[in-house]
Amino acid sequence: MCLEDQILSSYIDGELQEPWKTQVEEHISHCAECRERYEQFTRLNQAIHGSRLSEKEFSRNQQRVWNYLEKTCMPAQPKKFRHRRFNFSAPAASALAAALVVLLGANVFLMSNIDTAAPEGEQAIPTITAEAEDVPRFENGNDEVIGVSARAHQSSSIAPQELTVDELLFLLEQKGFEVELKRSDATEPVYSGSPASQEDSSGRAESREIDEEVPDTEEGDEPAPEDETEDGWSDWDDE
């Protein structure tokens, strides 16, 4: 045998420096015996690598250990570390952050619009109307109900004709609709019910949405795209 096994081993490990590296390559190309020995080592290496624990096989362990460490070692951290995978590129991350900001802005704008426009909301919100003949009489017989009018959201599928007035009022109020019962000859409504919580709930909705949006936006910004792509965090589950 012309080449020492030790030299071949170092060559396979990528640890052989020039000019020996080139010399080994040239020798292997024309010496069948050394080539056979080299291929034997190579096959062994393939077998060793083939039994390697893949990232897929331990990604759960990686996450579980992190969860444990985060809980036990660093309980007082100001911000939560997330086990999300951020696969988007740097431009995509900026675009996402920008989109979130725009959405948030639009949301706040729309919310304030609805609040101020509420008194004249009839123009924007469709009306459901049913004739009194189709509706059972209101319990208080003195007030003759001739129609039920509800300002409702477009998506509403309630058919007023199929319900008693009580059920209708209950359902509509449950869903947050404003309900108004009118006599045909009266200008003042016989019954005017708007869920007491409506304004509050819309207020809450707004603040809640803001609460949710802001961290989202921070999340989008926070994992600095360079970090996420450079440090290979996104490769957790890959392969």
Add this chain to the structure above:
Amino acid sequence: MEVKSSGYESFQRVYKEVFPVIMRVAYHVTYNVDAAEDVCQEAFIRFYNRELTFASVDEAKYWLIRVAKNLSINYVKRKGREQAAFDRIKRQPLPAMKTGEEQVLGDETREVVQKAIQQLPEKLRTVLILKEYGDLNYREIGKILHITESNVKVRAHRARLQLLKLIDQEEIHVS
């Protein structure tokens, strides 16, 4: 860049980069995923609690690999698994490795390789595992094990020679 083992940001960074390495090393020493997970957890707890400062992430990595390697070897010794596995293998001849299956190894072949590696003396086995599963070069392995680079080179080579003897040589020869 200095790395503080108890700093949240640097700990997080080291964890992301080093966990896969020490998980592989621990697994290929113990050949038990649960044990390897415990080893990793213990290694990182020590890393965090010691409040160490390293010159670079690589230095932190070497420290963690050393701790994980030692914990794994202790685990194997404690459980007496090394001896148990050795006895088992002695009773059963290793199945032959078929040519052409090297690229996608079946469970059987994987087991053959694992059992053969388990039979290596600790000194050779550690170098081979750090080289092949820890993706480290001779210099790094020498640093972790506190041995010279040429010593690493010799051990890596001897580990290969012994593996060739342990795994059915005739079958590996066939091309």
